[in-house]
Amino acid sequence: MTEKSAPRRKHTAGFSLLSERVLELLASGRAATRTELAELLGAAPSTVSLTVGQLMAHGLVAEEGTVSSAGGRPRKVLRIGGSDGFAVAAELGGRHARVGVVLPGGGLTDVSTVPFATADGPEAALPGLAAVLEALTEQHGRDRLRGVGLSMPGPVDVTSGVVTLPSRMPGWNRFPVRAWLEDRFGTPAVIENDANCMAVGEHTVQPPGRQQSIMVKTGTAIGTGVIADGRLYRGATGAAGEITHVRVEAAHDIPCSCGNTGCLETVASGAALVRILRGRGQEVTSTEDVVGRALDADPEATRAVRQAGRYLGQVLAANVNFFNPDAVYLGGILSTLEPFVAAVRSQLYEGCHPLVTKHLAIERASLGADAGLVGAGQFALQRALAHALRTATGAPP
Numbered sequence: 553m554t555e556k557s558a559p560r561r562k563h564t565a566g567f568s569l570l571s572e573r574v575l576e577l578l579a580s581g582r583a584a585t586r587t588e589l590a591e592l593l594g595a596a597p598s599t600v601s602l603t604v605g606q607l608m609a610h611g612l613v614a615e616e617g618t619v620s621s622a623g624g625r626p627r628k629v630l631r632i633g634g635s636d637g638f639a640v641a642a643e644l645g646g647r648h649a650r651v652g653v654v655l656p657g658g659g660l661t662d663v664s665t666v667p668f669a670t671a672d673g674p675e676a677a678l679p680g681l682a683a684v685l686e687a688l689t690e691q692h693g694r695d696r697l698r699g700v701g702l703s704m705p706g707p708v709d710v711t712s713g714v715v716t717l718p719s720r721m722p723g724w725n726r727f728p729v730r731a732w733l734e735d736r737f738g739t740p741a742v743i744e745n746d747a748n749c750m751a752v753g754e755h756t757v758q759p760p761g762r763q764q765s766i767m768v769k770t771g772t773a774i775g776t777g778v779i780a781d782g783r784l785y786r787g788a789t790g791a792a793g794e795i796t797h798v799r800v801e802a803a804h805d806i807p808c809s810c811g812n813t814g815c816l817e818t819v820a821s822g823a824a825l826v827r828i829l830r831g832r833g834q835e836v837t838s839t840e841d842v843v844g845r846a847l848d849a850d851p852e853a854t855r856a857v858r859q860a861g862r863y864l865g866q867v868l869a870a871n872v873n874f875f876n877p878d879a880v881y882l883g884g885i886l887s888t889l890e891p892f893v894a895a896v897r898s899q900l901y902e903g904c905h906p907l908v909t910k911h912l913a914i915e916r917a918s919l920g921a922d923a924g925l926v927g928a929g930q931f932a933l934q935r936a937l938a939h940a941l942r943t944a945t946g947a948p949p
């Protein structure tokens with residue numbers, strides 16, 4: 553690198569960072585004016601105005617009407633340039649995928665469930681799914697497709713766009729899913745872990761006052777996504793929120809899928825409930841069976857579900873004390889069971905400092921089963937915007 557090029561790069565990188573945040577907030581609908589942007593970003597209004605001006609010059613942001621403000625002059629409403637775009641998204645499960653069309657701001661349409669055989673491996677399973685997403689794209693107009701987002705039931709290396717060490721996705725390790733999608737669709741694509749998708753999806757539709765939250769996915773496995781200062785928090789190696797492998801006393805030496813023993817997952821997940829109820833002579837083979845029994849008020853299943861909620865609540869309490877969020881959202885199929893949610897909630901109130909629980913919301917995800925799909929679409933729209941920003945400013949990828 554020459555001496556001359558150094559300052560320019562620095563300038564471009566700085567511009568990109570704030571611009572990306574501005575685009576994110578406008579795209580998610582959390583901010584619509586320069587004043588709201590400055591408040592949410594904690595940045596000087598003059599800096600925000602400068603950035604918005606640059607984005608407008610590049611055609612990435614446009615002004616659209618005004619809103620009146622209390623005692624002040626009307627404020628210009630901002631929107632993303634070309635905001636009539638959409639993303640197609642899919643949330644992959646073991647045997648099915650949920651698919652849909654995601655709009656800027658968290659809108660979701662054309663949701664359906666299609667067969668998807670994860671166990672067949674990516675080369676066999678992905679083409680069928682891509683055909684479904686392409687049909688949705690044609691319906692809504694190919695020229696308005698901005699990106700493709702996939703929620704994966706396993707750890708994801710987001711830098712390279714591959715799934716890593718997926719215990720429940722044999723044959724997928726290191727397969728370049730993102731590159732495969734970008735080749736096929738000719739737009740930016742994103743793959744993300746399912747709990748992270750749910751955290752971002754739910755965050756998108758919550759009031760702007762909630763900037764710190766924890767989303768817990770309680771299904772066959774347990775996953776957690778963390779939102780800090782309004783953004784997904786990944787941690788140093790992308791493993792932030794891995795509470796499922798916290799050791800709990802009650803799990804003793806039960807072997808876990810991670811190779812260790814005594815993890816939360818072995819006593820509080822859907823898979824654990826299947827094992828526990830089978831050990832008590834019940835004929836259940838899946839998390840759905842367990843949920844079915846609990847919904848039928850089967851006493852044994854209800855007891856087991858409540859106990860699982862307590863274990864989860866105990867581990868969550870330590871994290872909630874540490875992190876002090878505005879909200880804990882419960883998603884996944886176990887969160888449809890009232891005894892489970894009630895047990896988590898009571899453990900949090902019991903195990904947390906009153907200052908921490910004073911304004912803490914403990915709720916089922918308002919998007920329900922759609923949270924992951926909305927999040928996957930939001931990731932895709934964000935990546936498309938970042939891509940457009942780099943193209944417009946000539947910044948390095």
Ligand SMILES: [Zn+2]
Pocket residue numbers: 796797808809810811812813815817
């Ligand atoms: Zn484990």
